[in-house]
Amino acid sequence: ERMMEIRRQYCNPMTMKVTYYKKPVYIHQGHMQWLWDVDGRRYLDLFAGVATVSVGHCHPKVTEAAEKQLRKLWHTTNIYVYSPLHEYTEKLAATLPDPLKVIYLTNSGSEANDMAMLMARLHTGNFDVITLRGSYHGGSPHTMGLTSNAAYKYPVASGLGCHNTMCPDVFAGPWGGSNCRDSPVQTIRDCSCPQGSCTANDKYIGQLNEVFATSVPSRIAAFFAEPIMGVGGAVQYPKNFLKDTYKLVRERGGVCIADEVQTGFGRTGSHFWGFQGHDVIPDMVTMAKGIANGFPMGAVVTTPEIAASFAKGVHFNTFGGNPVACAIASSVLDTMEEDGTQQISHDVGTYLLTELAKMRDKYEIIGDVRGKGLQIGVEMVKDKASRKPLPPAAMSEIFEDTKDMGVLIGKGGVYGQTFRIKPPMCITRDDADFFLAVFNQALHNYME
């Protein structure tokens, strides 16, 4: 109670909204996939601080690396030469294909996308930036222009020249969509087109061409997209969508940016980077969240040519490449390999998607189950025929009930209609079964 009082008085309410506002959870400590509240109640954490705790809360190995570095050196700024920065950048570069080798370290995902947008504009000399409808790329004044959801935008002249354009593939959205997407589960909207003749991609590409023809006043600086949308609700694109879009954007002088803030570091299971599932190599990759298991950090990785655009001015960032952040991020990469997190993401993710798809067939209010690996969305609807989003009060009821039974999940989607499951990548099949039983019970309680 006292904590909530302090929060109401001293924390800006718009930037620090409490989830589970009916009965807040007072978190005390965490270990791997588990969180404990101040009363000692344990919760299975399937949201991981918004897809951020990648290898597990207070993972012993990462904690040890942090402690070791804290005793040695906290900070110098990157104008000095120190080993954690160089060890880390070499390791991170090795996870990316050529020519993505030049790294700029930041403190958050928004800052990484801000910097990517700046570099794209400097490099191309162009101004306009294209993103997808339903996307989220940050809340800083510039990135709120990239973010499409109007709820995250303030009516000020920021994010100029950003166009939120094409239709994402959301079941309950006004746009309909296609099922010709790369997914391990069958969807209820089985694509009716004969093999190889799906036109969903043509539809989206048509919309992109319309944007080129009507709303983009200058040549294009960049196209930003997540490999699978996160906040937007695990939205996936038709096959070849990113590949075709990259080609068109590049033909018009723009660079293509993969926002891997959520999808990176093995979260999609089949690949370490989400873009690798789309048969493309972006010109820039932005990352944050899972990079340091919850320690504030982000990065932009790009080509030597694009990185050279910074030479057009002087740029300085005090905290980017902080020794403690680098030591943690370095240990996160080692831990991912040792613990096999990407494989866990693939195996437990596929299991969850398959089981959730069975629940979708059972419950009228589950409209769609999407995603890959441990980037999962369960889209809730009033009923399958109307495809109308389940209203916020109903979403809240199921959400709170799930929490009361000991499992934390997330919410997202353009209408807040999608439950999001993106746990630390150390969860087990038993944890998945526990969640499935709890979620089943919460849906059952709601339907009663």
Ligand code: PMP
């Ligand atoms: N890009 C994506 C895809 C995100 O999900 C987020 C955060 N939800 C951001 C960028 C912004 O990251 P941050 O909150 O660290 O600024």
